[in-house]
Amino acid sequence: MNINRRNLLILLGTTLGVITLDGCQIPPDNSSASVTPSTLPNDTKLAEKSGVFELTPLPYQYDALEPYIDKETMQFHHGKHYAGYIKKLNGAIANYPELKDKSAEDLLRGLNGLPNDIRTAVQNNGGGYVNHKMFWEIMSPNGGGEPQGKIATAIDESFGNFDSFKDKFNASGGSRFGSGWVWLVLGxxxxxxxxxxxxxxxxxxxxxxxxxxxxVWEHAYYLRYQNRRGDYLKAWWNVVNWPEVNRRYEEGLTVIS
Known part of the structure; x- marks a missing residue:
């Protein structure tokens, strides 16, 4: 029997129980395996121990935020995009030992004092690292609902009520041209x-x-929502981890005081 290369790869993929896309191993849809290094995409494995900044698994499984954020998006977002930022950030500071004791947040705060040849790399990849580290933590399979604690009071004082805040947040995210983020920040x-x-x-x-x-980069939502960023922004509230948001607010108050 003649088996061409394509058929051979299909047979091997069936035997191993995985599908490989662009170097990214994706468990089959019926997999209930937890997120461990053996099931993470290849870029993730390379980033885990590649330098000062290390990638850790998500605090939940890749499919845990369904139906609001799909499993495949989470796999690529965490295991390819996020891992890529970590690898490049580590590469940027590799030749500057004096920077290896600094947190990514401190690198960003002191960006203008960094060597010229790595400043842009730290801005882009340090930002990607810090932004996503927070992003994974402020989402939860048990998220949604309304804020509680000090952050709830602060939102009401700043925006009138929670619904007004959501409208302002969604409008800002929806109007961001191209790629970027929408934030609630403490000034x-x-x-x-x-x-x-x-x-x-x-x-x-x-x-x-x-x-x-x-x-609001397209890679965060396009597989499920295509060009409907507004639908993604509205659905995202169902996975917001309000206890973690409240913790960050209380932490922020101590940082700026």
Whole structure:
């Protein structure tokens, strides 16, 4: 029997129980395996122990945020895009040992003092690292509902009520041209505000403290929502981890005080 290369790969994929796309191993749809290094995409494995900044698994399984954020999006977003930022950030500081004791947040805050040849790389990839680390943590399979605690009071004081805040947040995210983020930040004056940043720019660059942010790059939503960013922004509220957002708010108050 003649088996061409394509058929051989199909047979091997069936035998191994995985499908490989562009170097990214994706467990079959009926897999219930937890997120471990053995099931993470290849770029993730390379980033895990590649330098100062390491990638850790998500705090939940890739399919845990269904139906609002699909499994395949989470696999590529975490295991390819996020892992890529970490690899490049580590590469940027590799030749500067004096920077290896600094946090990514401190690198961003002190961006203008960094060597010229790595400044842009740290802005882009340091921002990508910090932004996404927060992003995974402020989402939860048990998320949604309305904020509780000090953040709830602060939102009401700053925006009138929760619905008004959501409308402002969604409008800012929807109007961001191209790729970027929409944020709830704590300003240096101790007040909450909604802002939007381009690309992977972090609020730390302008002295603001990020409380929560939603990624509006197309790779964060396109597989499920295509060009309907507004639908993604509305659905995202169903996975917001309000206890973590409240924790970040309380932490932010101590940082800026």
């Amino acid at each position: 240096e004056d101790g007040k909450l505000k909604v802002i939007s940043t381009a690309n992977q720019d972090s609020p730390f660059l302008t002295g603001d403290y990020p409380i929560m942010g939603n990624d």
